[in-house]
Amino acid sequence: MNVSTDHFEGRVPVTIMNVQGDVDASNYQDLIARARELYAGGARHILIDLSKVPYMGSSGLVALHSIAVLLRGQQSPDPDAGWQAYHQIGRDVERGAQHAVKLLSPQPPVTRVLQTSGMDRFFEVHADRSAALASF
Amino acid sequence: MNVSTDHFEGRVPVTIMNVQGDVDASNYQDLIARARELYAGGARHILIDLSKVPYMGSSGLVALHSIAVLLRGQQSPDPDAGWQAYHQIGRDVERGAQHAVKLLSPQPPVTRVLQTSGMDRFFEVHADRSAALASF
Amino acid sequence: MDQVTSAPGTGDFAQAELTVPADVRYLVIIRRFIHEAAQVLGAATKSIDDLVQAADELATNAILHGYRGQLGWIEVAVRPAGGDLLVILRDQAPPFDPRLVPEPDLSLPLERRPVGGLGVYLSRILTDEIRYHALPAGGNEVILVKRGVRAAK
Amino acid sequence: MDQVTSAPGTGDFAQAELTVPADVRYLVIIRRFIHEAAQVLGAATKSIDDLVQAADELATNAILHGYRGQLGWIEVAVRPAGGDLLVILRDQAPPFDPRLVPEPDLSLPLERRPVGGLGVYLSRILTDEIRYHALPAGGNEVILVKRGVRAAK
Numbered sequence: 161m162n163v164s165t166d167h168f169e170g171r172v173p174v175t176i177m178n179v180q181g182d183v184d185a186s187n188y189q190d191l192i193a194r195a196r197e198l199y200a201g202g203a204r205h206i207l208i209d210l211s212k213v214p215y216m217g218s219s220g221l222v223a224l225h226s227i228a229v230l231l232r233g234q235q236s237p238d239p240d241a242g243w244q245a246y247h248q249i250g251r252d253v254e255r256g257a258q259h260a261v262k263l264l265s266p267q268p269p270v271t272r273v274l275q276t277s278g279m280d281r282f283f284e285v286h287a288d289r290s291a292a293l294a295s296f
Numbered sequence: 297m298n299v300s301t302d303h304f305e306g307r308v309p310v311t312i313m314n315v316q317g318d319v320d321a322s323n324y325q326d327l328i329a330r331a332r333e334l335y336a337g338g339a340r341h342i343l344i345d346l347s348k349v350p351y352m353g354s355s356g357l358v359a360l361h362s363i364a365v366l367l368r369g370q371q372s373p374d375p376d377a378g379w380q381a382y383h384q385i386g387r388d389v390e391r392g393a394q395h396a397v398k399l400l401s402p403q404p405p406v407t408r409v410l411q412t413s414g415m416d417r418f419f420e421v422h423a424d425r426s427a428a429l430a431s432f
Numbered sequence: 433m434d435q436v437t438s439a440p441g442t443g444d445f446a447q448a449e450l451t452v453p454a455d456v457r458y459l460v461i462i463r464r465f466i467h468e469a470a471q472v473l474g475a476a477t478k479s480i481d482d483l484v485q486a487a488d489e490l491a492t493n494a495i496l497h498g499y500r501g502q503l504g505w506i507e508v509a510v511r512p513a514g515g516d517l518l519v520i521l522r523d524q525a526p527p528f529d530p531r532l533v534p535e536p537d538l539s540l541p542l543e544r545r546p547v548g549g550l551g552v553y554l555s556r557i558l559t560d561e562i563r564y565h566a567l568p569a570g571g572n573e574v575i576l577v578k579r580g581v582r583a584a585k
Numbered sequence: 586m587d588q589v590t591s592a593p594g595t596g597d598f599a600q601a602e603l604t605v606p607a608d609v610r611y612l613v614i615i616r617r618f619i620h621e622a623a624q625v626l627g628a629a630t631k632s633i634d635d636l637v638q639a640a641d642e643l644a645t646n647a648i649l650h651g652y653r654g655q656l657g658w659i660e661v662a663v664r665p666a667g668g669d670l671l672v673i674l675r676d677q678a679p680p681f682d683p684r685l686v687p688e689p690d691l692s693l694p695l696e697r698r699p700v701g702g703l704g705v706y707l708s709r710i711l712t713d714e715i716r717y718h719a720l721p722a723g724g725n726e727v728i729l730v731k732r733g734v735r736a737a738k
């Protein structure tokens with residue numbers, strides 16, 4: 161998995177994380193670590209481009225959730241506790257979508273795991289990059 | 297492996313075979329069969345686009361060679377004898393490049409097997425589609 | 433008796449088998465293997481994706497919760513059974529039956545449901561059946577079943 | 586004694602193993618497996634491509650010239666050995682030592698060279714060493730060696 165970033169100046173500044181490759185238990189913590197760096201650098205709105213992610217395991221869902229928690233300014237989850245982090249997901253999903261972290265263009269298997277897990281109620285999912293950026 | 301075809305009317309009509317996927321012992325005969333159909337339909341100049349072929353085994357080289365033999369109007373190799381066909385390759389390579397079948401944009405591992413086998417002396421290899429088409 | 437023994441002795445010439453170290457870096461190999469083997473066996477794309485995800489979740493659990501950093505192996509087999517497709521996962525970690533992980537009680541409002549992981553839940557949703565055997569010599573065998581996914585051959 | 590025995594008994598916890606039916610449709614699985622396993626072991630892309638091609642050529646030969654349509658298995662293992670990477674291929678087809686296939690005599694003009702196949706030739710060019718053992722119980726073991734291909738770990 162590789163992550164590159166872009167920045168977009170709209171109504172608010174948006175950081176785009178372009179993720180490439182499978183997200184699984186071997187690398188989901190790298191994704192969280194990358195977002196933590198961006199948050200430390202001032203990022204407060206993140207669009208995660210999933211168009212080049214063929215596979216996302218439940219560990220990837222943990223990562224997405226952790227990033228949203230981070231951006232809410234809460235204690236960023238300890239990477240070693242990352243695996244426990246999604247025990248919080250159920251409660252968060254129930255609170256409804258947050259708007260600091262949004263997702264762009266997931267491939268069909270990733271859409272399926274987002275839906276099956278209910279994470280599509282916690283993240284806005286966009287199909288169009290410009291529309292996604294304008295929505296922040 | 298999938299093959300789609302395009303036609304291009306230049307100085308002479310050129311048929312483009314867009315090959316997608318690995319070419320190996322499980323499917324090289326399908327590639328020959330496709331070219332035989334095209335030849336039966338009148339194709340006399342073929343550009344094989346290899347830009348979407350991540351892997352080509354020596355059976356793929358057999359297929360490329362058989363297609364060139366076919367286009368020379370010689371007895372098209374029996375698909376079941378395909379495996380024996382490249383016992384003729386050494387002699388053909390020595391005669392130098394033929395110009396009825398050309399190759400477009402092989403990826404690095406395919407370039408390597410073309411070079412290692414000497415097949416790059418039997419086929420013109422082009423990096424640019426327009427230039428390749430204009431060369432017929 | 434649906435316990436599956438190692439392929440090269442059984443005379444079952446349609447089964448493909450993989451053995452990798454119990455290390456999360458090898459999960460990608462497990463996924464690619466199941467994907468390609470299921471494709472050879474004529475399964476449809478969506479069914480393949482589901483089996484790959486279910487197996488990835490349970491193999492991840494075996495590595496992280498089962499072996500917990502101990503050295504060990506994960507074995508994976510893909511085998512056809514009529515129109516069905518089976519993915520068999522074996523490990524030598526302490527016995528753990530994923531069928532005993534409680535189902536989330538969907539009748540409760542979300543905030544009152546017991547909080548649990550997603551891995552086992554996803555693997556159930558994405559397959560038609562999960563079979564489990566504690567292996568006589570120690571370790572676990574989980575069989576993921578997806579029905580009617582193969583084109584008639 | 587460099588004959589390699591089956592991984593899950595040996596205590597060699599860095600080796601990955603694959604067993605597939607002796608059918609050309611499974612060659613793609615062999616290639617993907619070697620590719621991913623070599624990547625996990627830190628090999629460079631070009632070396633991985635070479636090992637994948639060499640192994641594909643010899644596995645193809647085992648299926649087409651060795652088993653000749655008989656049912657059977659191909660076993661593949663990828664293992665590190667210091668900075669080197671080994672790919673081990675095993676089959677139960679009649680004994681065949683690829684090292685005995687004559688080298689093309691490059692001093693002869695092309696038209697006077699004995700006409701031979703490309704598979705064994707490519708597998709030699711693309712590896713640093715090919716080892717061979719007739720297995721005691723029947724069948725063949727070929728070990729493809731690529732040297733100095735792994736980043737120090």
Ligand SMILES: Nc1ncnc2c1ncn2[C@@H]1O[C@H](COP(=O)(O)OP(=O)(O)O)[C@@H](O)[C@H]1O
Pocket residue numbers: 243489493494495497498525526527528533548549550551552553
């Ligand atoms: N192979 C296993 N060995 C031991 N315990 C396991 C195993 N698989 C799952 N578990 C236990 O079941 C729980 C639920 O698993 P799962 O649904 O995958 O969620 P998670 O792994 O996120 O906790 C785990 O937290 C763990 O306690």
Ligand SMILES: Nc1ncnc2c1ncn2[C@@H]1O[C@H](COP(=O)(O)OP(=O)(O)O)[C@@H](O)[C@H]1O
Pocket residue numbers: 379642646647648650651680681686701702703704705706
């Ligand atoms: N595993 C094998 N079993 C029996 N014969 C083999 C095997 N591998 C190769 N051969 C023989 O060696 C010859 C050379 O093999 P190769 O270089 O791969 O070329 P090709 O397969 O195109 O003939 C083959 O034609 C075949 O006669």
